[in-house]
Amino acid sequence: MAEDAQMGTDLTKNQQLVFDALSGADGPLSAYTILDLLRERGFRAPPQVYRALDKLVDIGLVHRLESLNAFVACRHPGCDTHEETIAFAICEDCGKVAEISDDALSDELGQIAGRSGFLLKKSTVELRGICGACRAA
Amino acid sequence: MAEDAQMGTDLTKNQQLVFDALSGADGPLSAYTILDLLRERGFRAPPQVYRALDKLVDIGLVHRLESLNAFVACRHPGCDTHEETIAFAICEDCGKVAEISDDALSDELGQIAGRSGFLLKKSTVELRGICGACRAA
DNA sequence: TGTCGGATGTTATAAGGTAACGTTTCTTGT
DNA sequence: ACAAGAAACGTTACCTTATAACATCCGACA
Structure with missing residues (x-):
């Protein structure tokens, strides 16, 4: 059962x-x-x-x-309950990764896909750069 | 040449x-x-x-x-300015890849990064799904 | 003309990922 | 409880992706 x-x-x-x-x-x-x-x-x-x-x-x-x-x-609260788009901010200095959930981004990706008639199944968004902590240091 | x-x-x-x-x-x-x-x-x-x-x-x-x-x-028109964010729509059926340049997306990613104090260097955006042609077929 | 740096050729190997097969361990219907 | 099927596991072997290291070639140019 x-x-x-x-x-x-x-x-x-x-x-x-x-x-x-x-x-x-x-x-x-x-x-x-x-x-x-x-x-x-x-x-x-x-x-x-x-x-x-x-x-x-x-x-x-x-x-x-x-x-x-x-x-x-996954460190995003409630991550197992719904499949939204998650972006990752990867620090090239310290190697840490921040998980970012953003509705505007999800919407935007959905619109981009829809506009080209693309049936979106999964989005990969990975940002490379330097995190706030490393910039301050 | x-x-x-x-x-x-x-x-x-x-x-x-x-x-x-x-x-x-x-x-x-x-x-x-x-x-x-x-x-x-x-x-x-x-x-x-x-x-x-x-x-x-x-x-x-x-x-x-x-x-x-x-x-x-690169097939993006005006590809000589390579600084903008480009998204890729990858069809899991036919394997073809569409290159999408979208200002709203670039803005949104910039905002997300800025909000967390992240110095953004490069964005990777890859969408997986089924392209329009394959959906129609 | 010599030399210096970029591009190249080549070997070897590291790093990431999966197929396939047999065994064990859980479920589940009766 | 027990057989049968499903799921997870262990293991070997192998495939794909990527880079280190070193030797050589070749053009620019002081």
Whole structure:
């Protein structure tokens, strides 16, 4: 029976380990970095990481940063409840990533797509630059 | 050479070959696909392709699609001003890529960055979905 | 003419990602 | 409870993408 269609899905052991690794990091991690972090917990090969990542991304608990080939735990509140466009601001100095949810941006992307008759499924928005903290430093 | 209609840029032989390969394609090409296409023209190894691509991307004649690990020749009208944000609409059906320049989008991204004190250097916007032609078909 | 820097050629290897297959472990219907 | 199917797991092997490092070639130019 479908007992939990809305609340946080239970993660499997591997998914939880990967998610914890990402949550504990203060920046994006590559799949192979995660693998190395989890070797002492029994991980031995890439598919174990990628399978967990695939699921976590699917659920919405983890985001993939296309321009970095890396992954971050979702820190946006209520991220698993709706699929809106999320932009990422990636600091090229400190490596940290800020997650930005912006309705005007979502609308704008929707309009751009609509104008060209494009059926939009997923948007990737990644901003590269220097974060406020690094600029101040 | 005579084929190069861009001002202020004279491409080397390898750069021209890579650019021509991309211009002749009707979709994005991976670096290794380009390598294969250019083997008969003397290309033998990845660095030859990547070096040319690096320069072409730098100049702005070629765009890198982060979510595909692939490259497209710039087809945006007035591409000689490469400072604006360009969005790509990638059709998951036919594989073609539309290049979209949109001031409202640029503004919006600038505002988002400014609001968080982020010094924006480069924006990556890639939309995945189904293009108009494929929807109609 | 020598030399200096950019472009090139080449080998080797790092880094990212997946196919395929067998086994284990959960579900679920009866 | 138990068989059967589904989902997750472990493992090997392999593919794709990208770069490091080093040698060479070639044109600009003092």
